[in-house]
Amino acid sequence: MSLLFWLFTWWSSPASSLLLLIVVGRELGLRVGLEVAQTAMCSRWVTTVEENNQALSQDGDVVIGGLFNLHYLPSVTDQDFTKLLCLTVLFFCRLDLKSLRYAYAMLFAVEEINRNTTLLPGVRLSYRIFDSCARHPWATQAALSLVGGDSLTCGQPVPLVIGGASSVTGKMLSRILAPLSVPLISYTSSCPCLSNRRKFPNFFRTIPSDVYQARAIARLAIHLHWTWVGAVVANNDYGHLAIQRETEGAEVCLEFTETLSRETIVRDARRAAITIQASTARVILIFSWYTDVRQLFLELVKRNVTDRQFLASEAWSTSDDILQNIALSKVASGVVGVAIRSSTITGFENYLRSLHPSHRPGDELLKEFWEKEFGCSHLSSAANRSPQTSRPPPCSGTESLWGVQNRFTDTSHLRVTYNVYLAVYAAAHALHSLLSCPNTDQRPAGNSSTCSSPHSINPAELLQHLNKVSFTTPQGEKFYFQGGDIPAKYDLVNWQTTPEGSLKLVLIGRVDGFELHLNQSAVQWSTGSNQVPVSVCSESCPPGTRMASRKGEPVCCFDCVPCGEGEISNKTGSHHCERCPSEFWSNDERTACVPRQVDFLSFNETLGITLTAAAVSGVVATSAVFVVFLHYRHTPMVRANNSELSFLLLLSLKLCFLCSLVFIGRPSLWSCRFQQAAFGISFVLCVSCLQVKTIVVLAAFRSARPGAGALMKWFGPGQQRGSVCLFTSVQIIICVIWLYVSPPVPRRDLGFKGSKVTLECAMASVVGFSLVLGYIGLLSCICLLLAFLARKLPDNFNEAKLITFSMLIFCAVWVAFVPAYISSPGKYAVAVEIFAILASSYGLLLCIFAPKCFIILLRPEKNTKKQMMGR
Known part of the structure; x- marks a missing residue:
C-alpha cells in the first residue's frame, strides 16, 4: 500500500x-x-x-x-x-x-x-x-x-x-x-x-543514421555479388528501412521477407526458420534486435540449418549474448555484419x-x-539493506579491477x-x-556584443x-556535424570460430562514407572455406551473351541470350550487347570486335576471273574481226559496208570490252572516275558509228530516186566522220562536267550487313550517271528507229536488219540493267554493270560482224561485186 x-x-x-x-x-x-x-x-x-x-x-x-x-x-x-x-x-x-x-x-x-x-x-x-x-x-x-x-x-x-x-x-x-x-x-x-x-x-x-547502415549492408552484398538474398527484419521502421535500402536500385533481389515481432517472437522465429530452410538463397540478411536473432538461431539449430551466410545489422553484429552462446556457434559461425565504428x-x-x-x-x-x-x-549500503536480506562479508579494501x-x-x-x-x-x-571572447581592445566601437559567463x-x-x-x-579524427548527424563510419566484423569451438569477433574492414574497405582474405565464411559463398538466382551470363529478364520474376532471375551479329559483350554478366564500330564486326564467339574484311570485285575471285576472261575474249574476237576486215578490205563485202565506219566500230567495240576491265579490282580515286567516263564515251562512239552507218544506207537508197542525187553529198566520208565526232563530243562534255562537279569516289559500304566492308565507287551525283546512260539510250533508240525504217531495203545491200537486231539486243540488255543494278548489293552491282557492258558488246559484235565474216571466210564465192549488186 x-x-x-x-x-x-x-x-x-x-x-x-x-x-x-x-x-x-x-x-x-x-x-x-x-x-x-x-x-x-x-x-x-x-x-x-x-x-x-x-x-x-x-x-x-x-x-x-x-x-x-x-x-x-x-x-x-x-x-x-x-x-x-x-x-x-x-x-x-x-x-x-x-x-x-x-x-x-x-x-x-x-x-x-x-x-x-x-x-x-x-x-x-x-x-x-x-x-x-x-x-x-x-x-x-x-x-x-x-x-x-x-x-x-x-x-x-x-x-x-x-x-x-x-x-x-x-x-x-x-x-x-x-x-x-x-x-x-x-x-x-x-x-x-x-x-x-x-x-x-x-x-x-554521434552515431550514424540507420540510412547509412542499410546502405552499407547493400553495398557489401553488391561487392560480394550476392544478388539473391533472404531477409528477416524487425516488424517496425527499423526493419522496413533495411528492406527499402537493400532493394534500392534493384541490384539486390529478395527471395523472401520475414518479420519478427517482439510480442510473438517464438511463433515468428519458427516461421522464419522454416522459410530459411526451404529457400534457395544462401545469404540471409537479419535486421533486428539481438534477442530476436537469438530466438531465430535457436530455431535454426533445431532444424540443423548450418549452411547459410548471415548478414548482420549493428543491432546484433557485436552481441556478446549470441557470440558466447556455444549452442549457437554452428549456425552463427561466419556471420558478416556492420557494427558501430570502434576506436581506442x-x-x-x-x-x-x-x-x-x-x-x-x-x-x-x-x-x-x-x-x-x-x-x-x-x-x-549494508545499513540500507533490509533485515531479511543476508549480508555478504564486508569489503576488505584490497579488491582491485586489474585482474577482472x-x-x-x-x-x-x-x-x-x-x-x-x-x-x-x-x-x-x-x-x-x-565562452571564447574576442579581443576587447580590437572590438569596434558601438559593438554591444557581450561574452557568455560559465555560470549563465x-x-x-x-x-x-x-x-x-x-x-x-x-x-x-576529424569531427563535425552535418545538421544533427555525423559522417557515416562503420566497422565490418566477422564471427570466426576459435580452436576451442567458441566464436570471436574479428575486424575485417571499414565503411567510410560511400567507400567500402574489405579485407576479403581475412573473412571466415559460414562454409568454412576461403571461397565467397554464391547466392544468385541465375548464374552470371558468360561473355558473348546478355541477360534477359524472365517475365513475372525479379530482375535477378534471367536467361542468357547470345548477342546478335555485329554485337559483343566482353565481360561476365552484361546487361546489354554493344554494337561494334562501323569498321569492325563481331567474332564468332561474340566476345570481341575484329576489323571487317575488305570486299571488292577482284581479279582473284571466281566472278572476277570469269568476267575478265569474257572481256579478254571479246577483245580477242574483236581484234580477229578487225584483222579479217583489214586483210579483206579490198573485197566487195568490206567495201560495200562502209569499211571506214566498220573499222571505227570495231575499235569502239574493243574499247567497250576493255573498259569493263577497269571495273574489276580495288577501287581508287582515278579508277572510279575513269571507268564511268570510258564506259560512256566508248559506247556512245559505238552507237554513233551504227547510227551513221544506218543513215548512210538510208541516204544511198534515197539518192537513187529521181531528183535526190544531191542527197549523198551531205553524207560523204567527211560528214560521216564529223557526225561520229559530234555525237561522241556531246558525251565527252557530259562526262567532263560530271567528273568536274561531282565525280564518283571510292566508298566503304558499311550498310551491307555482314563481316565484310564492300569497297565501291559511290555515285556522288546520280544526275550525272543518269545523263550518261540517258544519252546512250537516246542514240540507241534513234539508231533502232532508223534501222527499223531501212529493214525492207534490198537484202544484199541492206545492213539495217543486222543493226536492228543488234540494237534490239543492246536496248534489252540496258533496260534490264537498271533494276538489276539497283537491287544488287555491293560488288554484285559492279558485276551487273560489267555483264551489261559485255553482253551488249557481244551482241553488237555478233549481230553485225558474224554474218559478214561468215561470207568472207566460208563463202568467198558470195564476196563478189556481182553478188553484191544482184537482188
Missing part, C-alpha cells in the same frame, strides 16, 4: 505538473515555469534520489547532464507493477555493466578536458548523470530535473544533455527540450527520422581498472558494482563508449566557442555553436 501511495503522490506532485507545463505551455514562457516549479518539487525529488543513490555528480563552472540506462529489469515478461519502479525498488533491477562503462567514459572525458590547457582554459567542466533505467517516464523525469535545476542541490539548470539511449527516448527528450532550446546529444539513437531538423532542431548524435581511448582502460570506492566515497554506483563483482558489502574481465573492463572494442566520449568533446568544443550559459546560444562545431579528436 505504501508503494502505491508513493506512486500516486508522485504523479500528483509538482514534477508531473512540470511535465504537463513543458508539453502544453510551449508558448507561455517555459523557463519561468521551470523556475517556479523547481522550488516546489525539489525537496520531494531530492528525497527520492538521495534515498536510492542513483546519481553521479561533480561541481564545476559548467555542468552538462547525462542520461544512461544504468539498471534494467531482468525480464520484461513479468508485468508486476513493482518491477516497473526501477529507481524506487532497486532490488528488482540489475546493474548494466556496459551502460556503467558509458557513464564512466563521460567522467573520463570530462576529467581529460579539465586537464587540457587549450580546451576551456580556466573553466572547470562538470557533470550530473542520472539513471533512466530503460524506462521512458524515468528518462523524462531525469531530463526535467536536469534542465529545471539539479535534483541534488537544487542548483542551476544544465545547458546541454547527453543521452537518449534509444531512438524513441531520443525523440521524446528532443520534443521536451526543444522549446527550451536545450541541445540533446545522443550516442545510440539512430532512427533516420531524427535527421529532420524542422521537427528536432535541438537533436544531435588512450588511458581509458587504466582509468577503469584504477577505480576504487575508497577513492570515490560518494560514488554509490561504483559501490554497487563493487559489491556485485566481489561479493562483499560496504557499510553505507567483464563487460565493464573490456575496452578491446569501444563503440558506444567512444560515441559518449565524442559527445562530451563536441559539447566541450561548443562551450569553448561560446544560454542554451539557445550553445545550440548555435554546436551546429558549427568542428574539431580534431585526441585520436586524430
Whole structure:
C-alpha cells in the first residue's frame, strides 16, 4: 500500500505538473515555469534520489547532464507493477555493466578536458548523470530535473544533455527540450527520422543514421555479388528501412521477407526458420534486435540449418549474448555484419581498472558494482539493506579491477563508449566557442556584443555553436556535424570460430562514407572455406551473351541470350550487347570486335576471273574481226559496208570490252572516275558509228530516186566522220562536267550487313550517271528507229536488219540493267554493270560482224561485186 501511495503522490506532485507545463505551455514562457516549479518539487525529488543513490555528480563552472540506462529489469515478461519502479525498488533491477562503462567514459572525458590547457582554459567542466533505467517516464523525469535545476542541490539548470539511449527516448527528450532550446546529444539513437531538423532542431548524435547502415549492408552484398538474398527484419521502421535500402536500385533481389515481432517472437522465429530452410538463397540478411536473432538461431539449430551466410545489422553484429552462446556457434559461425565504428581511448582502460570506492566515497554506483563483482558489502549500503536480506562479508579494501574481465573492463572494442566520449568533446568544443571572447581592445566601437559567463550559459546560444562545431579528436579524427548527424563510419566484423569451438569477433574492414574497405582474405565464411559463398538466382551470363529478364520474376532471375551479329559483350554478366564500330564486326564467339574484311570485285575471285576472261575474249574476237576486215578490205563485202565506219566500230567495240576491265579490282580515286567516263564515251562512239552507218544506207537508197542525187553529198566520208565526232563530243562534255562537279569516289559500304566492308565507287551525283546512260539510250533508240525504217531495203545491200537486231539486243540488255543494278548489293552491282557492258558488246559484235565474216571466210564465192549488186 505504501508503494502505491508513493506512486500516486508522485504523479500528483509538482514534477508531473512540470511535465504537463513543458508539453502544453510551449508558448507561455517555459523557463519561468521551470523556475517556479523547481522550488516546489525539489525537496520531494531530492528525497527520492538521495534515498536510492542513483546519481553521479561533480561541481564545476559548467555542468552538462547525462542520461544512461544504468539498471534494467531482468525480464520484461513479468508485468508486476513493482518491477516497473526501477529507481524506487532497486532490488528488482540489475546493474548494466556496459551502460556503467558509458557513464564512466563521460567522467573520463570530462576529467581529460579539465586537464587540457587549450580546451576551456580556466573553466572547470562538470557533470550530473542520472539513471533512466530503460524506462521512458524515468528518462523524462531525469531530463526535467536536469534542465529545471539539479535534483541534488537544487542548483542551476544544465545547458546541454547527453543521452537518449534509444531512438524513441531520443525523440521524446528532443520534443521536451526543444522549446527550451536545450541541445540533446545522443550516442545510440539512430532512427533516420531524427535527421529532420524542422521537427528536432535541438537533436544531435554521434552515431550514424540507420540510412547509412542499410546502405552499407547493400553495398557489401553488391561487392560480394550476392544478388539473391533472404531477409528477416524487425516488424517496425527499423526493419522496413533495411528492406527499402537493400532493394534500392534493384541490384539486390529478395527471395523472401520475414518479420519478427517482439510480442510473438517464438511463433515468428519458427516461421522464419522454416522459410530459411526451404529457400534457395544462401545469404540471409537479419535486421533486428539481438534477442530476436537469438530466438531465430535457436530455431535454426533445431532444424540443423548450418549452411547459410548471415548478414548482420549493428543491432546484433557485436552481441556478446549470441557470440558466447556455444549452442549457437554452428549456425552463427561466419556471420558478416556492420557494427558501430570502434576506436581506442588512450588511458581509458587504466582509468577503469584504477577505480576504487575508497577513492570515490560518494560514488554509490561504483559501490554497487563493487559489491556485485566481489561479493562483499560496504557499510553505507549494508545499513540500507533490509533485515531479511543476508549480508555478504564486508569489503576488505584490497579488491582491485586489474585482474577482472567483464563487460565493464573490456575496452578491446569501444563503440558506444567512444560515441559518449565524442559527445562530451563536441559539447566541450561548443562551450569553448561560446565562452571564447574576442579581443576587447580590437572590438569596434558601438559593438554591444557581450561574452557568455560559465555560470549563465544560454542554451539557445550553445545550440548555435554546436551546429558549427568542428574539431580534431585526441585520436586524430576529424569531427563535425552535418545538421544533427555525423559522417557515416562503420566497422565490418566477422564471427570466426576459435580452436576451442567458441566464436570471436574479428575486424575485417571499414565503411567510410560511400567507400567500402574489405579485407576479403581475412573473412571466415559460414562454409568454412576461403571461397565467397554464391547466392544468385541465375548464374552470371558468360561473355558473348546478355541477360534477359524472365517475365513475372525479379530482375535477378534471367536467361542468357547470345548477342546478335555485329554485337559483343566482353565481360561476365552484361546487361546489354554493344554494337561494334562501323569498321569492325563481331567474332564468332561474340566476345570481341575484329576489323571487317575488305570486299571488292577482284581479279582473284571466281566472278572476277570469269568476267575478265569474257572481256579478254571479246577483245580477242574483236581484234580477229578487225584483222579479217583489214586483210579483206579490198573485197566487195568490206567495201560495200562502209569499211571506214566498220573499222571505227570495231575499235569502239574493243574499247567497250576493255573498259569493263577497269571495273574489276580495288577501287581508287582515278579508277572510279575513269571507268564511268570510258564506259560512256566508248559506247556512245559505238552507237554513233551504227547510227551513221544506218543513215548512210538510208541516204544511198534515197539518192537513187529521181531528183535526190544531191542527197549523198551531205553524207560523204567527211560528214560521216564529223557526225561520229559530234555525237561522241556531246558525251565527252557530259562526262567532263560530271567528273568536274561531282565525280564518283571510292566508298566503304558499311550498310551491307555482314563481316565484310564492300569497297565501291559511290555515285556522288546520280544526275550525272543518269545523263550518261540517258544519252546512250537516246542514240540507241534513234539508231533502232532508223534501222527499223531501212529493214525492207534490198537484202544484199541492206545492213539495217543486222543493226536492228543488234540494237534490239543492246536496248534489252540496258533496260534490264537498271533494276538489276539497283537491287544488287555491293560488288554484285559492279558485276551487273560489267555483264551489261559485255553482253551488249557481244551482241553488237555478233549481230553485225558474224554474218559478214561468215561470207568472207566460208563463202568467198558470195564476196563478189556481182553478188553484191544482184537482188
